[in-house]
Amino acid sequence: MRTMVVSSPEELAVVDAPEPVPAAGQVRIEVDAVGVGYLDVMAQRGQYRTTLGAGAVPGAEVVGRVAAVGPGTPTGLVGNRVLAVMPDFGGFAEQVLAEADAVFPAPDELDAAEVVGLGLNAIVAELGLHRAGVRAGDRVLVLGAGGGIGVLATQIARAHGAEVTVMTSSEARGERLRALGATHVVDRNRTGSPEGETYDLVVDPIAGPALGKHLRLLRPNGRYVLCGGAAGIPDPQALLSLLEDFHKSPTLFAFSLTAVSARERRQSWERIMGLLAEGRLVSVVDQSLPLAEAGAALERVAEGKPFGKVVLHPR
Incomplete structure (x- = not known):
């Protein structure tokens, strides 16, 4: 599968990586959209608690379908369309691993870019x-x-x-x-x-x-x-x-x-879905780009140009 990795403090490179295998409590997601945020910029610059050095994969939120689950993880998650929050990054890829307690149902009325436009x-x-x-x-x-x-x-x-x-x-x-x-x-x-x-x-x-x-x-x-x-x-x-x-x-x-528990995040997502259903909240997507243009996406975010969310599409 294709993955975007940090090759220098200001550059990314496309590499082929093996299909990830979920461990206990994890899910593997086939990614449809990845959010690009200032969190990624800060981490790549070494200004965040996690530094994205050479070989690291940016991306802290994705939307896609659960393709597989690890041992002890509910099999009913397979096939579900979800938003995944990834505090340790790794989202700039065609497939990713996420903790099962960090995935949330993606609303059917929004496309993948719109879901990640809400997201984190x-x-x-x-x-x-x-x-x-x-x-x-x-x-x-x-x-x-x-x-x-x-x-x-x-x-x-x-x-x-x-x-x-x-x-x-x-x-x-x-x-x-x-x-x-x-x-x-x-x-x-x-x-x-x-x-x-x-x-x-x-x-x-x-x-x-x-x-x-x-x-x-x-x-x-x-x-x-x-x-x-x-x-x-x-x-x-x-x-x-x-x-x-x-x-x-x-x-x-x-x-x-x-510092927020999985339970609090889930409760927040439920309140967000309530506002969405009531028509009091809309997703705002600035740009949608292919995964190969991740470097340009990060540059746009770093320069403060987006109105709303910049989104990458791996497939």
């Missing part, structure tokens, strides 16, 4: 907002709102009755976000950040040097969901703003799926 990003956005207790009437700010997490966080917050402000990089992206439920748009290239505004809840998938400034946008008893690092690892000094604003009782949720 939807679970991160939904669980982050769920843990932070988003509710009707909240003023919510979504940073990096045109990215894979942002386009979904915007919709999910709106579905809960929040008034959503989004920060993005152009007027065109802002109009697309309005169509997804945003009430207010801040063009970061014009104003930098909302002026004179404060929020009950901030969703931040970008972090970076502006973290301290964004933390100060919280209202008293505000909640801040830090769920990514697309703008880089923030200076630890940025967290001093939490202490300086101690009188406002802010709460910081430093949120990563690696």
Whole structure:
């Protein structure tokens, strides 16, 4: 089978690999679509807990059909169409192994690209907002709102009755976000950040040097969901703003799926499917490319160009 492996810090290569054999508790999936996210970029650059060095295979989420199961794994999974979350990567391939407790039913009404367009990003956005207790009437700010997490966080917050402000990089992206439920748009290239505004809840998938400034946008008893690092690892000094604003009782949720149980992920996916069925959530796919163009896909993500999810098709 074909697999894309890291050949250098900035390059990938196609290699032939043997068909993987599932161990106990695992499934083998014939892949129809792979999500490409900033997580892959960070791991390839050595900026994540897992470094994708030479010979490693990027890709943390796939959609496909279960072709085989390992010993002790329910045989009823064979033939099921699923989304698989792969925290240790390995998704840029025609077939992959995944833990059986990390696969979720893929909705029949969406094609493979649309399912992966939800995928990890939807679970991160939904669980982050769920843990932070988003509710009707909240003023919510979504940073990096045109990215894979942002386009979904915007919709999910709106579905809960929040008034959503989004920060993005152009007027065109802002109009697309309005169509997804945003009430207010801040063009970061014009104003930098909302002026004179404060929020009950901030969703931040970008972090970076502006973290301290964004933390100060919280209202008293505000909640801040830090769920990514697309703008880089923030200076630890940025967290001093939490202490300086101690009188406002802010709460910081430093949120990563690696610390979330399989049960919580499954419950989140069920809530996401509920929003989808109610017509309150749509998948946003930026581009679909063949597996051989994985390098171009990663470059596009690294440059912050996608609106929504970039998807690869191995077959």
